[in-house]
Amino acid sequence: MSAALNQRVVELRFPSQADRLCIVRALVKRVAEFVGCDAALAEQLVIAVNEACMNIIQHAYGDDSPGEIVLEIFNNADTIRFRLQDFAAPVDLNKIKPRELGEVRPGGLGTHFISEIMDECKMGHLEGNRGNYLEMSKRII
Amino acid sequence: MSAALNQRVVELRFPSQADRLCIVRALVKRVAEFVGCDAALAEQLVIAVNEACMNIIQHAYGDDSPGEIVLEIFNNADTIRFRLQDFAAPVDLNKIKPRELGEVRPGGLGTHFISEIMDECKMGHLEGNRGNYLEMSKRII
Amino acid sequence: MPYNQRQQGDFTVIELNGEVDLSCSPDARQQILGAIEAGQNVLIEMSGVTYIDSSGIASLVEGYQAARKKTLEFGLVAVSSSAMSVLSLARLDKVFPIHESVEARLAANE
Amino acid sequence: MPYNQRQQGDFTVIELNGEVDLSCSPDARQQILGAIEAGQNVLIEMSGVTYIDSSGIASLVEGYQAARKKTLEFGLVAVSSSAMSVLSLARLDKVFPIHESVEARLAANE
Ligand SMILES: Nc1ncnc2c1ncn2[C@@H]1O[C@H](COP(=O)(O)OP(=O)(O)O)[C@@H](O)[C@H]1O
Ligand SMILES: Nc1ncnc2c1ncn2[C@@H]1O[C@H](COP(=O)(O)OP(=O)(O)O)[C@@H](O)[C@H]1O
Numbered sequence: 179m180s181a182a183l184n185q186r187v188v189e190l191r192f193p194s195q196a197d198r199l200c201i202v203r204a205l206v207k208r209v210a211e212f213v214g215c216d217a218a219l220a221e222q223l224v225i226a227v228n229e230a231c232m233n234i235i236q237h238a239y240g241d242d243s244p245g246e247i248v249l250e251i252f253n254n255a256d257t258i259r260f261r262l263q264d265f266a267a268p269v270d271l272n273k274i275k276p277r278e279l280g281e282v283r284p285g286g287l288g289t290h291f292i293s294e295i296m297d298e299c300k301m302g303h304l305e306g307n308r309g310n311y312l313e314m315s316k317r318i319i
Numbered sequence: 320m321s322a323a324l325n326q327r328v329v330e331l332r333f334p335s336q337a338d339r340l341c342i343v344r345a346l347v348k349r350v351a352e353f354v355g356c357d358a359a360l361a362e363q364l365v366i367a368v369n370e371a372c373m374n375i376i377q378h379a380y381g382d383d384s385p386g387e388i389v390l391e392i393f394n395n396a397d398t399i400r401f402r403l404q405d406f407a408a409p410v411d412l413n414k415i416k417p418r419e420l421g422e423v424r425p426g427g428l429g430t431h432f433i434s435e436i437m438d439e440c441k442m443g444h445l446e447g448n449r450g451n452y453l454e455m456s457k458r459i460i
Numbered sequence: 461m462p463y464n465q466r467q468q469g470d471f472t473v474i475e476l477n478g479e480v481d482l483s484c485s486p487d488a489r490q491q492i493l494g495a496i497e498a499g500q501n502v503l504i505e506m507s508g509v510t511y512i513d514s515s516g517i518a519s520l521v522e523g524y525q526a527a528r529k530k531t532l533e534f535g536l537v538a539v540s541s542s543a544m545s546v547l548s549l550a551r552l553d554k555v556f557p558i559h560e561s562v563e564a565r566l567a568a569n570e
Numbered sequence: 571m572p573y574n575q576r577q578q579g580d581f582t583v584i585e586l587n588g589e590v591d592l593s594c595s596p597d598a599r600q601q602i603l604g605a606i607e608a609g610q611n612v613l614i615e616m617s618g619v620t621y622i623d624s625s626g627i628a629s630l631v632e633g634y635q636a637a638r639k640k641t642l643e644f645g646l647v648a649v650s651s652s653a654m655s656v657l658s659l660a661r662l663d664k665v666f667p668i669h670e671s672v673e674a675r676l677a678a679n680e
Binding site: 373 | 623624
Binding site: 200 | 349
């Protein structure tokens with residue numbers, strides 16, 4: 179394994195459609211194993227990336243204005259990093275918060291899963307308001 | 320499954336490095352299943368795409384001038400189609416031929432595998448000599 | 461109906477399976493709520509669930525809440541390890557009644 | 571050595587396994603040619619090969635040819651079904667001596 183600083187392992191592009199999520203999960207699992215994650219960590223990373231993609235599909239694009247999603251996966255010696263991009267209208271970053279876990283209600287779990295699993299998350303708007311990005315990283319050792 | 324004419328299922332981008340081939344294979348297998356191929360056909364498609372990527376890594380780029388490879392996968396009701404692009408120097412299309420299978424020698428198998436497995440193959444130069452493409456398609460029903 | 465469903469004792473058993481994600485959780489939701497709407501006690505058999513995302517979990521929460529309103533029973537049985545790890549992440553492993561098997565739940569009545 | 575290697579009867583048995591592709595076939599090639607260079611009859615155990623590409627097949631062809639030159643024996647044993655389908659595609663399933671197991675090959679000498 180190369181210990182190069184922040185090499186990009188692969189990039190996947192797919193439309194904001196729920197049926198593609200199974201493909202995204204298979205890719206994330208394989209890449210996680212490739213960079214040295216054990217099976218349990220790979221499973222967690224699959225969950226976090228899947229939820230982040232769901233949020234882009236459901237909230238950033240919505241049903242009415244589908245678009246493309248770009249997933250880049252990077253690694254260095256001790257960290258795996260995911261960068262998601264969408265080209266939807268810039269989202270209100272203050273609206274993105276998990277529900278109170280005390281409450282038992284159907285929604286609001288995705289962002290909780292992501293922050294529970296990942297070490298770092300950063301979200302923002304692409305330059306020129308072309309869309310949004312989400313970066314998530316996790317130590318693998 | 321959508322029967323849309325020639326929808327693009329996903330696009331993968333990766334560097335021309337042999338270590339990425341395992342990720343490409345996992346993706347192709349999952350996408351082949353996704354579009355409705357049975358396990359045996361998925362295995363064949365994995366072989367063909369893997370060999371085509373190997374050829375780009377070894378022959379189009381070579382060890383001295385690595386670069387990016389783009390794999391797009393399309394499908395319609397009855398066909399799966401793969402489009403590979405590289406950004407290497409335009410290759411001499413006449414040089415691309417399988418060995419005589421009568422001969423037992425180590426090389427020259429990749430192009431044979433590809434033409435054996437696929438229904439159609441088309442290779443050419445990208446516009447402006449920016450690189451090369453290979454399109455391969457296979458009926459899935 | 462997208463998922464196998466059978467009557468066993470006093471329960472309607474719905475067998476979720478495979479990857480229960482955003483592409484099929486609306487179907488799961490509808491089938492679960494349909495059974496509760498029909499006045500059934502419901503057990504969700506989950507041994508064949510290889511993956512479940514937050515939308516699948518949300519369908520279970522909706523089923524749980526709808527059953528409560530009608531004082532019907534709603535429980536999960538034979539939860540696969542990958543589904544269980546998502547339930548734990550959601551802190552719902554202590555909220556849902558979870559049984560080892562349909563038989564184990566039925567035996568508890570005797 | 572990247573792959574397990576053992577002596578069994580008159581043979582050096584090399585156990586290829588996993589995905590034998592361009593990223594590791596140079597290692598397989600070197601190990602195979604090394605054993606032949608050392609004057610060994612070689613059997614390649616392939617039950618654990620989940621994938622083999624044309625570069626992996628090429629390493630086998632090289633081993634076969636090198637062994638012939640030295641009138642050594644070179645064969646494949648316990649070929650997994652995915653490796654076998656690649657050998658057939660290459661029309662090499664009738665070229666290589668293929669045995670069910672190392673034991674089967676050894677028994678043939680008795
Ligand atoms: N990528 C996104 N784009 C826009 N809004 C988002 C995005 N991700 C999350 N949100 C907002 O944050 C809220 C909480 O998200 P989440 O915890 O995943 O639960 P849910 O998707 O079930 O509502 C969402 O309801 C939405 O308003
Ligand atoms: N993508 C490519 N770019 C340049 N040359 C290629 C490409 N694919 C195949 N070739 C040429 O065709 C020949 C036959 O290819 P192949 O049958 O795959 O066998 P091998 O790669 O083992 O030589 C190669 O040796 C090479 O000269």
